[in-house]
Amino acid sequence: MSDKPSTPSLRATDAGGPFSRRHFLWNSGGGLGAIALAWMMNRESAMAAHAKGFTIGQPHFRPRANRVVQVFCAGGVSHLETFDYKPELEKMHGRSLEGKGENLGFFGQPGTLMKSLYDFKQHGQSGLRISSLLPHLAGCVDDLCFIHSMFAKSNNHTPAAFQMNSGFTQNGFPCMGAWLSYGLGTENENLPAFVVLPDARGLPAGGSINWTSGFLPANHQGVAFRTQSAEPVPDLLTPPEIPSAMRAADMDLLAAMNLDFARAHPADGAFAARLRSYELAARMQSSIPEATNLSSEPESIKQLYGLDEPANKGFGKNCLMARRLLERGVRFVQILNGGSFGSPRTNWDGHENVKENHDTQAATMDKPVAALLQDLKQRGMLEDTLFIWSTEFGRSPLTQGVGSLGRDHHPSVFTCFLAGAGVTPGCSYGSSDEIGYKVGEKMVTIPDFHATILHLLGLDHEQLTFYHNGINRRLTNVEGQVIHGILS
């Protein structure tokens, strides 16, 4: 211990002296964000250096979509009860399954083949079929692009949900929204680039891992809004006893002193990120309440989303909020439909009785999602917004156990749909086999799905990388092919 009387470490590397900087900051007001941002970007560029020839925050080529909204239906939506019409299954109703190999269900109790519990009719100009479970979405069919040949790796909710959201079944990998925030930056500094609107009934399996930034810098993490609260983000609002002028002065002081510390630690991105986090927090204090306040919406819009109907109220509100967030430049909004597991389940996990379960769930999902599609379309936003409807896996064409009315998890084929920017409307891609058990034609893996989404946003999924633990990590790992067949 050779030192003289203790001196703060920030002095050692502090060539400019804090006073001049502080003065600059106090006089320039908003300069801090840009400085901190520059540091953040330097760090990110260093980590991205292994990927040649592209700039962080810029698309690689001309994007078709500028923003994304993803509806994620937790629990596993049955493709057979919604979008995948299987007349052969009807004929084989009640029979046992032979010649398809091992049963892929989670609980391993194969029953007998069960026909769809709903009627399928053709809709719209395209004549695509949707079941009677989803009358409102049926009205949007000409805007939708179905992928009937989705394939997931896991038949367990948590890893399957992680795969749909992050590409990996293990936890800790950055989610799609985080990759887009990292790859494209934000369009609105005053709102998080990646917002999650959880179902009021609880969080999906794996909770906040479904919107983690993993090893990407933490500012790309999804921010989950408490959508039923007057204060959507905890501690968002300044206590009433603190006037705004004083709060502004607090913030200036804090920023000036934090900046010194960050400068003394140029290698530690977290310090610069914290500077930015205060700045963002201050702006969020006004921008989030404004964005999430639905009172200025006309009655007709509220009715469109079904806000006056008990079944749609919670989720419908989130869908409308999503539109407002997208309008204000949020890059990626994820809306979760379906809450937690346990008993009773409040998600799509229809093990015991698919009809009972899906009736309840669809009543909350169908109308608001259709409303969001229509609303985006009527505002011209569907032109440059990519709409994703997804779930973690489908459900088995077999009953779960003999005599049951339930269906087990089924990752080996299921349906998702896309709509909006760059996607062929009213189209159907790939297929399941005759009974919806396995992929028939044109398998689409989750990495293919992700590669296509990145492509629509102007990003090459092989070039969007981040160096971590010796590997240039990608959303699509070492797989993924853009599905050119669905691009318009």
Next chain:
Amino acid sequence: MFPSSAALLATLALVLPSAAAPASHPEMKVTDADRQHWAFLPLRKVMVPTAQDSAWARTPLDQFIRLAQEEKGLLPSAMADSRTLVRRIYFDLVGLPPTPEEFKKWSGRLTNSRDAWSELVEELLASPHYGERWARHWLDVARYADSNGMEGDDDRPNAYHYRDFVISALNEDMPCDQFMRWQLAGDEIAPDKPEAIAATGFIVAGTSTIVTIPMEEEKQRIRANELDDMVSTTGQAMLGLTLACARCHDHKYDPLPTRDYYRLMSIFNSGDRCDVPMAPPAQVREHAEAVARWQQQPADASRGEKPSDLPATFAFADFAPEPRESWLFERGDFMSRKEKLEMGFLTVLMTGKTAGQYWQTARDTKLRDDTTQQRRALAGWMTDLEDGAGRLLARVMVNRVWQHHFGEGIVRTVSDFGRRGEPPTHPEMLEWLTNEFIRSGWSVKHLHRLILKSAVYQQTSLHDERKAAIDPENRLLWRRRPLRLESEILRDSMLAAAGTLNPAMFGPSFKPPIPAEALQARNVKNPYPGDAGDSANTRRRTIYMFHKRVIQYPLMQAFDAPDAQQSCGRRMNTTVAPQALAILNDPFVRLRAGELATSLLVTAGPNPQQQIRDSFQRCLNRDPMPEELAAATEFLAAQIATHEKRDAGQNAPLLALTDFCQSLLGLNEFLYID
């Protein structure tokens, strides 16, 4: 929704096969080659190497560190200054900032004498706050919380005895092998010691559901999941192995057959979580007899008071002296039971002694008659250095301790020592430390001393571009990594800086005030109290805070506290806007800022410059730089003027100083330890 009685009978027929079918599961063969994975090998005696540049080294550890650096042409960093070191070790060992008096004493002594460092290490290791700080690390691993989680999230009012056991064990430096044995079988090993009974709270600390569903299948599923939590947490926490993978199939990467998994599971299948009396078995019997006598008496005035209940702890207890029948579930399907299994351990970590022999030893020396002694056998194997899992357990624990001192483990995947985990950055050093740990009698405090006295621990955190180019991730420890305070330590430090930390130890957890908005849409059985206010009880250290699984305290959640759904060996460390909002707007932070300001007005008097100096000492253990002093003075004057205008002069100096103190509590310098 519920099946008809006929369907229920059919289900039951599936669940309870009438006769055991012959063994059919093809077993993964654990070979000698499998035992060659570094983590499974017997401990090697390692010679301390001599680095070329030995001047820097202070302890044997440093030779290992320096040698690895020399191979890459890296230079270590200089010794940190005494201010940095005093703060570093205070936060590291007791999780609280030094008071200005403590700081003055130790920084002065350190500046004069290197020996003072050893004295400081000893003083802090002897502090009761040490156990409070380090227990939190293990409680993360043990996924400890005060409620069941899942949908109902019922409270566990007696769970805290386990937390108290962990704190006490650390403070007493209980040998780590005993610490582990008690957590698996304290009730069998030391049935007369209440704290040993509480120690088995480890097994049951995971989430659980109170089963009210009449469906047998659902009950079986819940039971299977809860047993899985016990098996996989034990494997992950103590052995750094991802045992959960072997639930449905032989482990894909590690030599862990499904059969081993179900043999371990059978041990826990002989009991369950419950509230266990914290009393010796004899006293429990006497009490039961007294209650029975009381009940037999006529219910009139002469009967007297019913004997009061014995204190209980939320822990594990066997059902009976005989083990429960246990099965191998084909592909993890609890309906598919083709083969009965007896208890057993991990084949890859067994040499020379069978599970039966461990069990026989346990039964031969049993201290109570009402349990199976299976867990005692497990505890014996787990800590057996020669023939059991002891060497792996010791390596895992040494690595966990190292991680908390440096921010990263020697093995960075702290809960995965298998083939898919990362190899150690300093394998020889890990081996040497583990040998030392065992030689000291599994003393965690000895391990702390070895680490804290090293030069590598005492380096500065200064960045260096050239070194970073060689080793960008600082794997070779060429500098100190600044560490952000964990959420609990952040909260504790704010209380300490405010001077209002209530140091009362142990006992029932307190429920802190939580804004009503955090409680939305929850289907919980024991709702959170809406009227919990700030009180002396809520100003205790955060380790005593009631952790309700589905309602996380916002400040904890914002700063990456684990949710206790699963074992957590390494916390996330994020930097997001919600943290800034918590610092700026959380009522807790504002209250602490107000308390700090109030006490500064007393200690520093009306002079703003003195108030600022004192506040810096209280929060940062340093004087403000002249520029900071000038800026802060300017700030205070402006805030006073504004407050005077707004509140007609009421308390303007206090309010202005409160604003200032809150800014200090939000500083990176407050949040990060260099």
